Amino acid sequence: MLEIKNLHARVGDKPILKGINLSVGEGEIHAIMGPNGSGKSTLSSVLAGHTDYEVTDGEVIYQGENLLEMEPEERARAGIFLSFQYPVEVPGVKNIYLLKSALNAKRAHQGLDEINPVEFLKLVREKLALMKMDEAFLHRNINEGFSGGEKKRNEILQMQLLEPTLGLLDETDSGLDVDALRIVGEGINHLRAENRSFVMVTHYQRLLDHVKPDYVHVLAGGQIRASGDFTLAQRLEKEGYEGLLAEA
Amino acid sequence: MSSTDTKVDDLVDRDYAAGFVTDIESDTFPPGLDESVVRAISAKKGEPEWMTQWRLAAFERWKTMTPPDWAHLNIPPIDYQTISYYSAPKNPDDAPKSLDEVDPKLLETYDKLGIPLLEQQMLAGVAVDAVFDSVSVVTTFKDKLKDAGVIFCPLSEAVHSHPELVKNYLGSVVPVEDNYFACLNSAVFSDGSFVYVPKGVRCPMELSTYFRINEQNTGQFERTLIICEDQAHVSYLEGCTAPMRDENQLHAAVVELVALEDAEIKYSTVQNWYPGDEQGKGGIYNFVTKRAECRGARSKVSWTQLETGSAVTWKYPSCVLIGDDSVGEFYSVAVSSKKQQADTGTKMVHVGKNTRSTIISKGISAQQGQNAYRGLVRMGPNAENGRNFTQCDSLLIGDQCGAHTFPYIEAKNPSARVEHEATTSKVSDDQLFYLRQRGISEEDALNMIVNGFCKDVFQKLPMEFAVEAEALLGITLEGAVG
Numbered sequence: 026m027l028e029i030k031n032l033h034a035r036v037g038d039k040p041i042l043k044g045i046n047l048s049v050g051e052g053e054i055h056a057i058m059g060p061n062g063s064g065k066s067t068l069s070s071v072l073a074g075h076t077d078y079e080v081t082d083g084e085v086i087y088q089g090e091n092l093l094e095m096e097p098e099e100r101a102r103a104g105i106f107l108s109f110q111y112p113v114e115v116p117g118v119k120n121i122y123l124l125k126s127a128l129n130a131k132r133a134h135q136g137l138d139e140i141n142p143v144e145f146l147k148l149v150r151e152k153l154a155l156m157k158m159d160e161a162f163l164h165r166n167i168n169e170g171f172s173g174g175e176k177k178r179n180e181i182l183q184m185q186l187l188e189p190t191l192g193l194l195d196e197t198d199s200g201l202d203v204d205a206l207r208i209v210g211e212g213i214n215h216l217r218a219e220n221r222s223f224v225m226v227t228h229y230q231r232l233l234d235h236v237k238p239d240y241v242h243v244l245a246g247g248q249i250r251a252s253g254d255f256t257l258a259q260r261l262e263k264e265g266y267e268g269l270l271a272e273a
Numbered sequence: 274m275s276s277t278d279t280k281v282d283d284l285v286d287r288d289y290a291a292g293f294v295t296d297i298e299s300d301t302f303p304p305g306l307d308e309s310v311v312r313a314i315s316a317k318k319g320e321p322e323w324m325t326q327w328r329l330a331a332f333e334r335w336k337t338m339t340p341p342d343w344a345h346l347n348i349p350p351i352d353y354q355t356i357s358y359y360s361a362p363k364n365p366d367d368a369p370k371s372l373d374e375v376d377p378k379l380l381e382t383y384d385k386l387g388i389p390l391l392e393q394q395m396l397a398g399v400a401v402d403a404v405f406d407s408v409s410v411v412t413t414f415k416d417k418l419k420d421a422g423v424i425f426c427p428l429s430e431a432v433h434s435h436p437e438l439v440k441n442y443l444g445s446v447v448p449v450e451d452n453y454f455a456c457l458n459s460a461v462f463s464d465g466s467f468v469y470v471p472k473g474v475r476c477p478m479e480l481s482t483y484f485r486i487n488e489q490n491t492g493q494f495e496r497t498l499i500i501c502e503d504q505a506h507v508s509y510l511e512g513c514t515a516p517m518r519d520e521n522q523l524h525a526a527v528v529e530l531v532a533l534e535d536a537e538i539k540y541s542t543v544q545n546w547y548p549g550d551e552q553g554k555g556g557i558y559n560f561v562t563k564r565a566e567c568r569g570a571r572s573k574v575s576w577t578q579l580e581t582g583s584a585v586t587w588k589y590p591s592c593v594l595i596g597d598d599s600v601g602e603f604y605s606v607a608v609s610s611k612k613q614q615a616d617t618g619t620k621m622v623h624v625g626k627n628t629r630s631t632i633i634s635k636g637i638s639a640q641q642g643q644n645a646y647r648g649l650v651r652m653g654p655n656a657e658n659g660r661n662f663t664q665c666d667s668l669l670i671g672d673q674c675g676a677h678t679f680p681y682i683e684a685k686n687p688s689a690r691v692e693h694e695a696t697t698s699k700v701s702d703d704q705l706f707y708l709r710q711r712g713i714s715e716e717d718a719l720n721m722i723v724n725g726f727c728k729d730v731f732q733k734l735p736m737e738f739a740v741e742a743e744a745l746l747g748i749t750l751e752g753a754v755g
Contacts, residue, residue: 117725
């Protein structure tokens with residue numbers, strides 16, 4: 026589903042990704058772990074098409090298409106969803122309006138009509154219940170005055186609604202208390218499917234206890250330095266990045 | 274100066290003057306302004322002598338005045354002799370009696386702007402007094418208004434049908450000599466709407482007028498007068514459009530509102546005149562004087578405006594709160610894109626006791642647009658317990674535009690309270706990316722952010738205007754990102 030080959034990217038003059046190679050198959054969950062500043066968040070931003078980053082080399086093939094040539098909104102409509110580490114506030118725009126616009130943008134891409142309001146509300150309520158969110162969330166402005174945990178839950182709510190093919194989760198566990206972490210984890214697990222893959226970027230193992238990855242990769246200095254299964258994450262927890270990378 | 278030169282000057286002058294005399298019969302006056310032009314405009318409209326004299330007095334006064342230069346605007350000097358001061362539709366005698374008779378091209382223009390006139394009338398029951406150029410063309414729903422006792426007609430008609438009302442109120446809110454542009458308007462005003470709502474009457478429908486400037490190089494000088502007697506209510510909608518144009522056009526309107534005891538006037542404007550091209554060429558110069566007097570106790574006037582058009586906007590819809598417990602409101606969204614310049618805001622003059630005012634101003638600057646908010650809140654010595662709240666927000670799109678705020682506060686009564694809040698924010702790349710990551714196009718994302726910013730004001734617009742306003746913002750900001 027996703028093939029990343031020798032990906033190099035920089036922000037300004039500063040190279041951050043220095044040759045990433047990663048292959049993500051259908052239905053797989055990959056965890057990307059690494060120390061601060063290793064390029065984890067950059068990877069997810071580059072995959073989503075953030076304009077701050079410039080790809081200097083390499084290629085990314087998503088479902089047979091050259092991902093790097095697609096605009097951010099085209100990537101989104103093609104099923105790539107980024108759960109942001111720091112979701113931005115958009116004053117004056119209601120959450121429900123974003124949810125509906127996003128869903129309809131995707132439907133238009135699929136050649137479907139706009140969803141009818143009754144059906145939409147039913148769908149949203151279902152997802153809200155899943156994320157244990159109050160309906161009042163719909164009528165609040167996008168992320169405005171949300172707590173860190175509320176923002177993250179709101180991200181997963183959007184993901185629930187948009188049902189992406191590839192979910193990129195950027196530090197989704199940061200800023201979450203134990204209960205919120207469990208709800209977010211369940212939200213992600215609920216979406217696990219044969220044809221849906223995830224790339225989870227995280228610093229700690231704690232999210233992985235809730236959402237068990239098929240593969241774990243350690244990113245450092247802009248390159249993947251180690252790959253393995255879930256046990257790699259457990260080793261990391263014990264030995265720390267320094268210990269593990271010294272070995273590698 | 275030699276005698277030959279004098280002779281030449283005389284000749285030129287004579288030709289000039291003669292030119293006007295012969296052209297009184299034509300549809301459009303040649304460019305130029307002098308006493309004979311003022312008389313000719315008055316004659317064209319068959320005005321009574323008192324009206325002609327009123328205009329002439331204004332003209333004499335105007336000649337002694339100079340254009341204001343305090344606004345944050347960069348305008349080349351305007352040669353008032355290159356402007357034509359009267360223009361009528363091609364065949365005034367064949368003026369249509371119903372919409373079916375209106376030039377289909379005019380209706381097409383409305384459609385392009387998303388203002389389906391016919392539909393709007395049917396759906397909303399809006400009475401439309403469509404003014405294009407200087408003569409009112411269509412007036413509908415007159416009978417229904419008549420039954421309610423509401424007078425809604427072109428000002429030129431009111432001069433004949435209700436001379437006492439016009440004499441009493443015209444120039445009573447905005448005095449002839451108030452400012453340069455208002456004075457010019459007083460001398461040469463073309464036409465506009467006259468609304469009179471008698472005591473205790475709630476106007477049965479929203480009143481709306483569309484103005485259009487369609488003749489090349491023709492100044493347009495509307496003059497609108499709205500009077501609400503005790504306990505009367507009216508909501509008036511004004512929308513403006515203009516087709517593409519190469520030369521700068523002068524537009525100097527005057528709007529006067531009078532609210533007596535417990536009366537309420539809501540005045541809404543959507544202004545989208547041609548703003549000029551990317552280089553700033555063409556576009557309308559919009560110098561408007563709008564003022565309301567809340568004369569009666571507990572009266573209320575509310576100005577709501579969306580200003581997206583014009584190359585230059587100079588406009589400060591104001592409220593003079595004379596009656597005790599009277600209320601003034603100003604809700605504004607002003608957009609400056611391309612090379613547009615806007616210096617706009619309001620004046621809230623608190624005279625009576627317990628008077629209250631609210632100002633919500635949203636300025637949006639994109640590309641090389643310059644947007645200034647200029648507002649005065651004055652609490653007079655008798656304005657016991659006067660209250661004002663001002664919120665003034667600026668939104669910047671890109672890094673070549675500018676936003677400026679000039680608040681003036683004068684408090685002469687110790688019990689009065691004035692609050693001012695101001696913010697400046699920028700549409701961030703992160704906001705745009707966030708929305709695009711959800712599948713929303715860059716343009717729609719920008720619209721979403723901008724409309725969110727304006728929401729407080731749009732909520733104050735009548736329903737059908739609010740929809741139009743959002744669409745208009747989108748058109749205005751096309752190409753502002755990317």
